[in-house]
Amino acid sequence: PSMPQIFHGRESEVSDILQLFTYNAPRIAILGAGGMGKTTLARAVLHHPDISHKYGECRLFVACDVASNIAGLVALIVNCLGLKLGQNPTQQVIHHFASGPPTLLILDNLETAWESTRSRKEIEDFLALLTDIQNLALIITMRGAERPAQVHWTRPFLQPLSPLAYDAAQKTFIDIAGEIHDSNDVDKILHLTDNMPLAIDLMAHLVDSKGCATVLSRWEIEKTSLVSDGYDRRSNLDMSIALSLSSPRVASVSGTQHLLSLLSMLPDGISDLELRKSNLPIHNILECKAALLRTSLAYNSSQKRLKVLVPIQEYMQRHHPAQLLIIEPLFQHYREL
Numbered sequence: 001p002s003m004p005q006i007f008h009g010r011e012s013e014v015s016d017i018l019q020l021f022t023y024n025a026p027r028i029a030i031l032g033a034g035g036m037g038k039t040t041l042a043r044a045v046l047h048h049p050d051i052s053h054k055y056g057e058c059r060l061f062v063a064c065d066v067a068s069n070i071a072g073l074v075a076l077i078v079n080c081l082g083l084k085l086g087q088n089p090t091q092q093v094i095h096h097f098a099s100g101p102p103t104l105l106i107l108d109n110l111e112t113a114w115e116s117t118r119s120r121k122e123i124e125d126f127l128a129l130l131t132d133i134q135n136l137a138l139i140i141t142m143r144g145a146e147r148p149a150q151v152h153w154t155r156p157f158l159q160p161l162s163p164l165a166y167d168a169a170q171k172t173f174i175d176i177a178g179e180i181h182d183s184n185d186v187d188k189i190l191h192l193t194d195n196m197p198l199a200i201d202l203m204a205h206l207v208d209s210k211g212c213a214t215v216l217s218r219w220e221i222e223k224t225s226l227v228s229d230g231y232d233r234r235s236n237l238d239m240s241i242a243l244s245l246s247s248p249r250v251a252s253v254s255g256t257q258h259l260l261s262l263l264s265m266l267p268d269g270i271s272d273l274e275l276r277k278s279n280l281p282i283h284n285i286l287e288c289k290a291a292l293l294r295t296s297l298a299y300n301s302s303q304k305r306l307k308v309l310v311p312i313q314e315y316m317q318r319h320h321p322a323q324l325l326i327i328e329p330l331f332q333h334y335r336e337l
Helices: 011-020 038-046 049-055 070-080 089-098 117-131 166-177 183-193 197-210 212-227 237-245 256-263 272-277 285-294 310-319 324-336
Strands: 027-032 059-063 103-108 136-143
Touching: 011 027, 011 038, 027 038, 038 059, 038 103, 038 136, 049 059, 049 103, 059 070, 070 089, 070 117, 089 117, 117 136, 166 183, 166 197, 183 197, 183 212, 183 310, 197 212, 197 237, 212 237, 212 310, 237 310, 256 285, 256 310, 256 324, 272 285, 272 324
Parallel strands: 027 136, 059 103, 103 136
Antiparallel strands: none
16 A cells, blocks of 8 residues: 555654564554554555665555455465465465565454454464564554454554544644635534544545535534445445444443443543443443443543543434433433432
């Protein structure tokens, strides 16, 4: 993939990753919510002059979106290497990297194969084999906040990506939509994106063709579906959010979606104390909270409150509104304060 042409607000993360490359062959996980710019960051690192100088042509970027299991993942790597698929593709890949020059391998959107409990151990075993190769640097990007097991990830760990700072969000918007728009309208639109890079990108392109006033007016009716006409997770906000919501890590903990629906009605989020004292009819509520944090569908604010980004709030309210039996105990708790 090419170097991202519009890239603001991730300078610190790029610097942190480059620092990890002072080790011989780092193993790095770029984590974060869907639409937070993990792939873009990986592309920026791939094309950074220091990385280009160190690895030259031995830089391999593998988009893992279509790999649902270990066989699919290994086949993708074999194909990207330009090899003919052999009888033992895993050993074929390991031998190629082990016998070759220093190489950087980026596995983008690895969660597609790793998410399923049926294939997770095989994926982690394969990663362990890769990271045993002394001259192979590995970067993965994955939705959520969990790193695969069985890998000695290079420390210090990268923190899961957060929304862009306002200045970076504004620069990104202006680079796409231009500087001709009313600053108050731009602020309103950026508020709706909660500075999520994917949402900024999609909204800015829409503003570029339709104008701020039209976009703001349509948002009142269409919400996130306004920027969900694309065919994949990178051009369709609803699809990106739905993909995270369909994660086995969410489905495996009963009540997680109910908690997310409730959080989507609470712009200021909720504290652990409120979760425990409001007697919500979700018996394993702290497990549900953990599942939302693991998948980055929710986050802990600086005030230690569990919150949801605005685009996810809007999506949940439109597609999975909170049930009254979930809402009422919390409102009763607030009334009694």
